[in-house]
Amino acid sequence: MNEHKTLAELREKVGSAELNGKVAIVTGAGRGLGRCYALALAAAGASVVVNDADEKAAEGAAADITEGGGKAIAAPGRVGPEAEAQRLVETAVAEYGRLDIMVTNAGILRDRVSWKMSEEDFDAVIGTHLKGTWTCGKAALQQMRSQGEGGRLILIGSPAYQFGSFGQSNYAPAKAGIVALARTWSMELSRDKITVNVVVPTAMTAMTATIPVYKEWAEAYENGLPLPKVARTDHALGSPEDVTL
Template structure:
């Protein structure tokens, strides 16, 4: 049982049939929340519900593809019909369609946008409407990615939607503040089917599945752990303990907890009457170039 109590709270977790979503659902239930477990096929969420109930918790499966408004409305309806209310949304569902830009098809792009971005929008909207009607506040947690913070080779679609989700959470934190509803983004770094597609981590993922402990250099130096390492942050953000925390992007993985900055201006220049192309070039060389920021995660940048 978690020391942070979610007794009496009701949570929806999308994409909760496996991996990170499953870890979130199990941890929320262990902390006392009743959980609506969503996934696109019936077998996976049913298994998670059985785990939760077997441990003495409360849960119900809600099957459907995240994206359409009908699915979002159905999720909220299931929460209210089964448990009487809704307090927490964890918008986790996602897919990958990795391709470099010149090989990425329209369908590859649209599938990722539909699930991650539209799916979070529709579920967030439905959840916010219900929470506002209840008048007792609420918690919305969206799931971002380091790809959305730094960019990621071969992931135009995925990086774009994950960056968009952080902006979405920050916008919701402004719009929902009066109603006591917080909105935050979790940036997980965990061994999962998604990280297994990264060649540098493929072997580590196979070792993890085989039951081997995650090496210290991954947990500490890379901040890469298991899905269970991420779940406590979701539990905390779902609780009353985090009532004053909103509009934040918080990373967690392995032994590392990270707070990401909001975008901020790093240099400003002025030219009376406006800028010429030549003047911009000179200003870039003289003032801006030294403060230009690099793409990609810090571990991959040249010193």
């Protein structure tokens, strides 16, 4: 999608480097919103571990950061298993010495109406979104608690959890579970000064472009045209940078 802001462009918008010395992991950061989150964190001064299931995409996003003068390392892999989450945290600590921020953005879609959805499609989406958020968050909070200096867990939700979504009886409940998880973690971690927040984005990315009603807008946006006013006013749909900044 039309999303390739440079680190320099984001640095101008972010302003002060208030995250100097901080270390962040962003899952699913090879493209779309995840890439923008990673670049924005780097623009604010953080060192970033860029995760994505697509190795080339992870390496490309990390290169965008380092070539722009930021600090980043690619850590490709598919989130979900606890071993993968632990590896990401170990990578951050080995490379940068600590972990302060975990953004659980990785996600997939396997859309089908419920009577046609396979168990594999259900498990894949739940495993990436909900379990992947839990395993990555768990590994991160363990590291943050051991450091004793607090931290930030930023979980990515979706309006689908609030309103339901036709053909997404896997995705919508996964996102609802993430909200419940955030509320539970916020209780468990309050004494550790680790905050937990859910961001519910609506942006034109490769994922939202698969929604039939957005097809024409997505094609125009891909070709460099701005989103129409109705997309923003009636659908609350913006760019990845609108969500990030």
